[in-house]
Structures are given as structure tokens and as C-alpha cells.
Amino acid sequence: HFRQAIERGARQEEEWKALVENYLKKYSDLGKTWQETMSGKLPEDWEKHLPDFADAKPMATRAASGEVINALAPHMPMLIGGSADLGVSNNTDIKGGGDFEAGSYEGRIIHFGVREHAMGSTLTGMSLNGGLIPFGGTFLTFSDYMRPAIRLAALSEVQVIYVFTHDSVGLGEDGPTHQPVEHFAALRGIPNLAVIRPADNHEVREAWRIAILRRNAPTALALTRQKVPLIDRSRFASADGLRRGAYILAEAEAVARPLGRVQGDVKAQLILIATGSEVSLALEAREKLQQEGLATRVVSMPCWELFEDQPQAYRNEILPPSISARLAVEAGVRQGWDRYVGAKGDTICLDRFGASAPGDVALRNLGFNLENVLKRSRALV
Known part of the structure; x- marks a missing residue:
């Protein structure tokens, strides 16, 4: 039986080669596209088609993700995907x-x-077959239903892009059944899976760039339902920093009292670390703290896995061991943040289930508000 299978397989392979050869002769253009796709090589100029969001306005990161998909799709025939019955919501x-x-x-x-x-x-x-870059979307909380498949993709070292939207209690009235809480930690616990939670349109672009370049590993994008502020990249650091997992978005500055005038960079007294929709909250808090004379650095940390891949020197540059006053802000469970805030640091996280309320109300009442960030920051120095 097995000897016959070997012979049958060899015969079928020859038949397949003949079929491909005939196809290439009959449909030269399509045949060329098929060959390029199956080679696994990316189009040379694909990155040029990533949107620059030059005139963008504040939008949900799920909407920004949809714009990236549709900017790349005409130039990347290997990009294919959909959603678990939530295409309109996931923007896939x-x-x-x-x-x-x-x-x-x-x-x-x-x-x-x-x-x-x-x-x-x-x-x-689809990824194991080769040629394609498949993506699939659903709400982040429903990633639980597909966890074994995500784990197998990571174990198999295949490229899959998961588009997980509605990534926090900020999604609003759907309530605790739909509001992810423990999911960042659960996904971060899977080896070889990069979990990226971008803060604005520009970080979304960079997140997709990384996801496409990760040819032998899956990537999970965690995206908001609600609109998030657009970070002024002419004032703050470029979103290119996402490629290294974490970067200094806003450096600490010296402030001359009582005039409140910025005097230039100075050693930070406090580091605020945030991901996704909480990054804008950290920036808002920094403005207040700087006015009080507290030199504050803001670090955007969209991807722990990429950060851990960086040399120790870079990690120490972003989070200097000499600065122990650190506050992490993320609308998910605290689990895992201790490695970044240290023994003397603190977190504003969510070690409970959410609540059914408008998204902004839920976030505010669960501690993700300016007053709470300021209070906890002051307590560290």
C-alpha cells in the first residue's frame, strides 16, 4: 500500500508540473503573478503603498487598520482574509x-x-500551503475561542495576521461579556506570537508593516473600537519606534518655575509606560506633571515581544535601571507588567471584569482618567 502511495505521488507530481507549465503558456501574466506569489517574496515596492496618514483625523485604530489593508491590497495579491461574521466591525x-x-x-x-x-x-x-498572507478578524474577547489555532500557528512558525478589534472596556455598552480584560496577558503568554497594540494611526501602519515582514511567525493586532487622538508626530517621536517594541514617545523636559517654560531635555524623574488607547492619556498626564516641575518621560510600548528582542543596551536606554519611578497604564490585567515597572513602580490596570456603560464612562470610572494617573504618579516620587 505504501509503495503504491509513493508511486502514485510521483505520478501526481509530474501531472501537476505539466499542468503548471501549460497554464504558464496559456496565461502568461496570471502565471507570472502565481509564480511570484508562490515564491514567498514580497513585491519590491509594497512598503511605498502604506498610508502616511498625513491629513488623517482622530479615528479608531480598527478603522486605521482597514485603511492600511485597502491601501496594500491592490499591490499585494497574496493578501487575503476576512472575519468571523464581523467584517464591518473589524474593518477587514x-x-x-x-x-x-x-x-x-x-x-x-x-x-x-x-x-x-x-x-x-x-x-x-492557508499559510502552510504557501504563497498567501492570510488575515482574520474578530473581537479580541473571542480570541479565546481560537486560542488552540493561534498556538498551533505560533508552534508551526507560520505567518498569520489576527485582527482583534474592540480591545478594551472602551468598547462600551456590550459589557463584560464582550470587554476583554485578561486577553493581552493570555496572548502574550504564547511563544512566537507578537501582540501589537498601536496607539494611533501611525502606529497602526507600523504594526501592519511588522506583521507583513514577520514571514515565519503569527502576529496579533489589538485595535480599538473607539476613536483615539492622533499623536502629533511633528512634536513627539516618529511611530517608527514601534518596530523595536517600545520607544520614547515624549522625553522629559526641564521646566523653569514659576513661568512654566520648557528649558530642554533633562533626566527623567518619572516614566509613564502605556499601550494603545492609554498612550494619549499618558501624554495628557505628562503635560500636567511637567507643569508641576516633575520631569516625565512617556514610553509607548505597543509590543512586549519586539522589545524583548532588542539588545539589553536599547532596553536600558528606554527604561533606565536608575529610574525606579515607573507607572504602567493599560486597560487589561496587571499580569506581566512587574518586569517593566519594577519593585518600586506601580500600574493602573484592570484586575476585574468591565461594566456595561458608554466606553468613555467605563474607562473613566475604572481608573483610566487623568486625575488617577496624576495621583498615582505623584505618589511614586
Whole structure:
């Protein structure tokens, strides 16, 4: 039986090679595209098509992600994906991409249905076949349903991009059943999986850049439902820093009292570390603390895994061991943050389930407000 299988396999391989050869002769342009796609090589100029968001306004990071997908799709035929029945909410639909379904295999939008585990497993299989860069979306809280598939993708070292939206209690009235709390920690615990939580449009662009460049590992994007402020990159650091996992978004400055005039960079007395939608809150707190004469650095840390891959010298540059006053702000469980805030630091996290309320109300009442950040910051110095 097994000897026959070997012979049958060899025969089928020759038949396949002949089929490919005939296809290339008959459809030269399509054949070339197919060869380039299956080679695993990315188009040479694909990064040029990433949106610069030059005239962008504040938007949800899920919306920014959708813009990135649709900016790249016309130039990257290998990019294909969909959602577990939440395409409109996840912003995963490729405009004009058409539905991939029986009898219509040219489509690029896959409707997985309310089957998160099946979606995750399918994405892994598509990646293992080669040629494609598959992505799939759902609410972050529903990543629980597909965790075994995510783990297998990480174990198999395949490229899959998970688009997880509605990433915190900021999603609002859907309440605790839909509000992820422990999910950042749960996903960060999977080896070889990069979990990226971008703070604004520009970090979303960089998150997608990293996800596409990670050819042998899966990436999970954690994106907001609610709009987030657009960080002024002419004033603060470039979002390119995301590529290293964490970067100094706003440096500490000396302030001349009582005039409140900035005198230039100075050694930080306090470091605020934040991810995603909480980064803008950290920047707001920094402004107040600087006015009080407290030199405050803000570090955006969208991806722990990328940061841990950096040389120790870089990590020490971002989080100097000599500065023990550190406050981490993230709308998820505290688990794991101790390694970054240290024994003398503190966290504003969420070690409880959320609440059914408008997103801004839920965040404010659960401690993610300016007054609480200021109070906890002052207590550290």
C-alpha cells in the first residue's frame, strides 16, 4: 500500500508540473503573478503603498487598520482574509475584493461565519500551503475561542495576521461579556506570537508593516473600537519606534518655575509606560506633571515581544535601571507588567471584569482618567 502511495505521488507530481507549465503558456501574466506569489517574496515596492496618514483625523485604530489593508491590497495579491461574521466591525473587508466562495474562487474576502476556531485553523492551513498572507478578524474577547489555532500557528512558525478589534472596556455598552480584560496577558503568554497594540494611526501602519515582514511567525493586532487622538508626530517621536517594541514617545523636559517654560531635555524623574488607547492619556498626564516641575518621560510600548528582542543596551536606554519611578497604564490585567515597572513602580490596570456603560464612562470610572494617573504618579516620587 505504501509503495503504491509513493508511486502514485510521483505520478501526481509530474501531472501537476505539466499542468503548471501549460497554464504558464496559456496565461502568461496570471502565471507570472502565481509564480511570484508562490515564491514567498514580497513585491519590491509594497512598503511605498502604506498610508502616511498625513491629513488623517482622530479615528479608531480598527478603522486605521482597514485603511492600511485597502491601501496594500491592490499591490499585494497574496493578501487575503476576512472575519468571523464581523467584517464591518473589524474593518477587514477588501473593497472590491469580492467574496471567496464556492464557484467564485477569485474573491479575496472570506466569510468564516461565527466560527472563530475554524477561522484560526483555516488561516494556519492557508499559510502552510504557501504563497498567501492570510488575515482574520474578530473581537479580541473571542480570541479565546481560537486560542488552540493561534498556538498551533505560533508552534508551526507560520505567518498569520489576527485582527482583534474592540480591545478594551472602551468598547462600551456590550459589557463584560464582550470587554476583554485578561486577553493581552493570555496572548502574550504564547511563544512566537507578537501582540501589537498601536496607539494611533501611525502606529497602526507600523504594526501592519511588522506583521507583513514577520514571514515565519503569527502576529496579533489589538485595535480599538473607539476613536483615539492622533499623536502629533511633528512634536513627539516618529511611530517608527514601534518596530523595536517600545520607544520614547515624549522625553522629559526641564521646566523653569514659576513661568512654566520648557528649558530642554533633562533626566527623567518619572516614566509613564502605556499601550494603545492609554498612550494619549499618558501624554495628557505628562503635560500636567511637567507643569508641576516633575520631569516625565512617556514610553509607548505597543509590543512586549519586539522589545524583548532588542539588545539589553536599547532596553536600558528606554527604561533606565536608575529610574525606579515607573507607572504602567493599560486597560487589561496587571499580569506581566512587574518586569517593566519594577519593585518600586506601580500600574493602573484592570484586575476585574468591565461594566456595561458608554466606553468613555467605563474607562473613566475604572481608573483610566487623568486625575488617577496624576495621583498615582505623584505618589511614586
